Amino acid sequence: MRKHGVAIAGAGFIGPVHLEALRRLGIRIVGLLGSTPEKSRAAALAQGVEKGYASLDELLADPDVTAVHLALPNVLHYEYCCRAIAAGKHVMCEKPLAMNSRETAELAALAARSNVACGVAYNVRFYPLNLQVRAMIRAGELGEIYSVCGSYRQDWLLFDTDYNWRVLEEAGGKLRALADIGTHWLDLVQSMTGLEIERVVCDLQTVHPVRQRPKGEIETFSGKNKPAVDREPVDITTDDAAGVLLKFAGGARGVLDVSQVTAGRKNEVSYEIAGSKASVSWNSEKPDQLWIGRRDQPSELLSRDPSLMAGEVRRYANYPGGHVEGFPDTFKQLFRAFYDYIEAGDFRAPATFPTFADGHREVVLCEALLKSHTAQSWVEVPR
Known part of the structure; x- marks a missing residue:
């Protein structure tokens, strides 16, 4: 203990x-x-x-x-x-x-x-294979990064009767899908590649400008078979979906699709990173598989197995190969890093x-994305 x-x-x-x-x-x-x-x-x-x-x-x-x-x-x-x-x-x-x-x-x-x-x-950084990709990029195994493409998709707000406090601007902010889940993807790809996003163009979509709020604030996450309740209409100004184009420092390009209204996608994070030597692709609904693409030799499918992963990653992969590590395990590994750092005692x-600096960067990025949507043009991300 x-x-x-x-x-x-x-x-x-x-x-x-x-x-x-x-x-x-x-x-x-x-x-x-x-x-x-x-x-x-x-x-x-x-x-x-x-x-x-x-x-x-x-x-x-x-x-x-x-x-x-x-x-x-x-x-x-x-x-x-x-x-x-x-x-x-x-x-x-x-x-x-x-x-x-x-x-x-x-x-x-x-x-x-x-x-x-x-x-x-x-x-999401702490899925073991995402840490493996970070180690591979740092070791030069992918070469120069050309592009980073992917998505974060869910379906829990597909219907106009789906409701949660997050849909309200006053409780969650002007951005919702993009800020709630899209920032996980944006943080992930920047932490893996080490590349900073410099310019963005963004288009937001509100599928349901009016939602039916249950009286008593029964939330969608409480279950699919919700009892019949009295409802009242509430205006929605936050985004259900978004499309984003990215330009990274150094010249790499990116594409992100975010949605909380994609039927059948419960919580899917995916990316494909293309480099001059190799490419990688990962999907959170199959978290223990990493596809590694090659031009002049067979491509690989790496299964999460501590014995096959980089040395610095193994401490964040606690089960043998074939024993899936998923969403709850990412929090365990994040908190392991956090409390190990505290115990080391050197806060410099x-x-x-x-960190909070990372959290600040993501909010600055969100504000640039919102500005881009409003202007319908490319926007520089403040440093």
Whole structure:
């Protein structure tokens, strides 16, 4: 059992994902914070956690808490991050880091001068084969990168009766599909290739400008067989889908398709990276297979197997080949990197996890994408 004591703020879908991953690492969960004291107590009881906090003040005052995981609506991230850092707690925040680049710039600067670790939960980096691709690119096995193409597609908001707080601009921000899932892809490909996105052109699509919101806020993620409920129309200004063209530093090009209205795609992240020596292709619905393309010799299909992977990647692939590692495991490996870094104690050392600076970069990129859609033209991404 590690010495950390963690409190999780947020009892919805992603909060329990954090909790389960932390428990698998032997990290103690001290308490949970829900949207009300009653929900905090109910969540703590349901998850077998000691404390259900009545407020953020109570959570931050708890001397047993050394780190806080934030799994809350986006609009709360900035305030909760600021207050947690001020209380001397390490912070792991769900993305996006905050609602705009002014807030994320402040948080990145605050993290840089603090003596705590501050991370953003871009977990898709930590599929073992994505770490393998990063190692291959760093070793020069793909050569010069020519293009990066791919998609992130889901179907959970396909119908106009599908509803979640994320569809509302005031709760999640002006961008939704692109900010909610597209940023995972954008963070992933930049972390693997080491290339920075310099210019973008973006076209957003709102398939359902009006959605039918259940009275009582029953959410789509609660299940497909939802009971009949009274509904009310609500105007939607956020994007259900997006198409993006990218130009990377050094000349590489990119294409991204994002959708939360693609029937049958439950949570599919995919990419193909083309280089001068080889290409690679991966799909999260088959996370243990990496296709490696060759011009002058047979192409390969690499199965995730620690014995076949780069040395620095093996510690993030915990099961033998043929034993699939998927979505929950990415959080475990992300948190492994985060808490190993904390235990090393040098907060000026290069981070092994996505930082607040990375979270700031993604919000700056989102703002450039929104600006491009509005102008219907190419836009420079501010550095």
